[in-house]
Amino acid sequence: MKQWRLDFRVWHWVHATVILGLLGTVFLRKTFLSWRANAELLTQKLSEINIAVTADQAKGLATAIRAPMWEWHILLGYALAALLLWRLLLFFTQSGKMNYLNYKEKTLHKKMVTLSYVFLYAGLLFMAMTGLTIHFYEALSLTKDTAHDIKETHELVYNAILIFVPLHIIGVIVAESRDEKGIISDMIHGGNRT
Numbered sequence: 440m441k442q443w444r445l446d447f448r449v450w451h452w453v454h455a456t457v458i459l460g461l462l463g464t465v466f467l468r469k470t471f472l473s474w475r476a477n478a479e480l481l482t483q484k485l486s487e488i489n490i491a492v493t494a495d496q497a498k499g500l501a502t503a504i505r506a507p508m509w510e511w512h513i514l515l516g517y518a519l520a521a522l523l524l525w526r527l528l529l530f531f532t533q534s535g536k537m538n539y540l541n542y543k544e545k546t547l548h549k550k551m552v553t554l555s556y557v558f559l560y561a562g563l564l565f566m567a568m569t570g571l572t573i574h575f576y577e578a579l580s581l582t583k584d585t586a587h588d589i590k591e592t593h594e595l596v597y598n599a600i601l602i603f604v605p606l607h608i609i610g611v612i613v614a615e616s617r618d619e620k621g622i623i624s625d626m627i628h629g630g631n632r633t
């Protein structure tokens with residue numbers, strides 16, 4: 440019998456891609472497509488061709504350039520919400536429960552790994568709920584200020600996700616090269632249950 444069912448593996452890799460995509464959109468928003476940096480650049484370049492724009496106009500132009508990219512944050516956000524529901528259903532399968540069984544018998548290291556997954560899922564649930572709330576704040580009759588406060592918490596928890604992802608990738612690579620040979624390829628071909 441396979442250690443990781445096909446649907447679990449598909450879930451893992453689609454989920455990993457969606458999270459990396461979400462982090463990618465945040466990276467672009469904070470770097471190459473930052474409205475502050477681009478508003479400054481636009482103001483300067485337009486002034487070189489004798490077009491004067493106000494700070495508000497420059498901000499409007501810069502956010503318009505960013506907008507199509509940021510739509511991906513929302514689309515991937517919906518995908519994440521769907522993937523979390525799918526993960527919930529997978530908990531009813533052997534593969535979905537695997538990392539959470541016999542917790543007491545685990546080594547300290549394995550306990551930490553399991554806990555990191557539990558915290559990650561809690562964090563992602565929070566991100567999906569706050570993200571959807573910010574996106575639909577008007578439909579939910581929330582004020583702009585409340586949406587802004589929620590966005591601050593959304594951004595705070597983002598830091599935890601940002602820490603988990605490289606730690607997880609480095610962790611499985613270290614495990615693969617030390618005492619858990621095949622841990623990564625098992626997540627590709629399914630492995631065998633021992």
Ligand code: HEM
Pocket residue numbers: 451454455456458459535537538552556559603604607608611622623624626
């Ligand atoms: C791209 C490189 C990645 C590799 C090679 C990789 C590999 C693995 C492997 C081998 C496992 C099983 C480990 C174990 O049993 O403890 C695993 C589990 C897991 N991975 Fe990844 N992963 C990658 C990216 C990601 C990303 C970007 C995320 C998103 C946050 C992610 C989320 C998870 C989660 C939540 C689990 C635990 C699944 C469970 O509930 O049992 N992985 N990964």
Ligand code: HEM
Pocket residue numbers: 458461462465468469512513514515516517519520563566567568569570571573574590593594597600
């Ligand atoms: C791992 C998952 C997610 C991460 C890491 C993440 C990260 C972030 C970050 C860092 C910001 C603040 C950007 C800034 O102001 O510089 C943000 C804003 C936002 N996120 Fe997410 N997010 C995630 C999931 C979601 C989901 C599921 C949705 C729902 C569709 C969503 C919708 C939004 C919205 C609407 C904003 C506000 C954008 C604005 O002010 O124009 N996010 N996200």
